[in-house]
Amino acid sequence: MVVKLIEFAGQFFPNNCISCGKRLSPRRFLCDSCEALIKGPIPYEISLGKFSARSYWWYEPPVSDVIKAYKFAKRWRLSKLIANWLLYLLDYSLHSESSDYAIVSVPTTLRALRERGFDSNGLVLRQLRKIVDYRVIDAITVAKSGLPQSSLSKEERKAAAVGKFTLRTERLPEKIILFDDVITTGSTITSCANLLKSAGVKDLKILSIARTK
Numbered sequence: 001m002v003v004k005l006i007e008f009a010g011q012f013f014p015n016n017c018i019s020c021g022k023r024l025s026p027r028r029f030l031c032d033s034c035e036a037l038i039k040g041p042i043p044y045e046i047s048l049g050k051f052s053a054r055s056y057w058w059y060e061p062p063v064s065d066v067i068k069a070y071k072f073a074k075r076w077r078l079s080k081l082i083a084n085w086l087l088y089l090l091d092y093s094l095h096s097e098s099s100d101y102a103i104v105s106v107p108t109t110l111r112a113l114r115e116r117g118f119d120s121n122g123l124v125l126r127q128l129r130k131i132v133d134y135r136v137i138d139a140i141t142v143a144k145s146g147l148p149q150s151s152l153s154k155e156e157r158k159a160a161a162v163g164k165f166t167l168r169t170e171r172l173p174e175k176i177i178l179f180d181d182v183i184t185t186g187s188t189i190t191s192c193a194n195l196l197k198s199a200g201v202k203d204l205k206i207l208s209i210a211r212t213k
């Protein structure tokens, strides 16, 4: 009965692949051919200078289309798909040890929050916690509101990242996973990583959904 209703609804509210636009059955986000292009997690760490990071897949279609639709076109339900990718990445990178770590996400700038109306990383972590009980700590806050990262050049991003974040709490666990949806130059996540290290975090893992090539 439920399936029939969903099929019925699908005739009036067509559902399309987020990436290629192909018609899909309701509740799906990507078609089989687009899904097959994602072969994550990337099986190696990528250097960020002092730190290194693991990412689920490259920031290219279909992953970049999913992230853009989620962040900029108010497709909030995509947080479930992104949380599932993060879960694969956590299992892959840390195996059974992952529950020893608390997760801290890179915060959304105030301006981006105003524009988008939601904290995109925060919502992904809330979805993750519906599947697995991770400890999530709201440890980092934005010190001054910058322009959204997506509108800045590479050099501007580097400058904007300096001194942008501050810690909300002095007391942090020794083992932390720092999470951001996309790593581009690495300047944002590195400044957050430095902040956590300076607060005494001993074991820091950096994870992202996507990574630019």
Ligand SMILES: [Zn+2]
Binding pocket: 017, 018, 019, 020, 021, 022, 030, 031, 032, 033, 034, 035
């Ligand atoms: Zn597709």
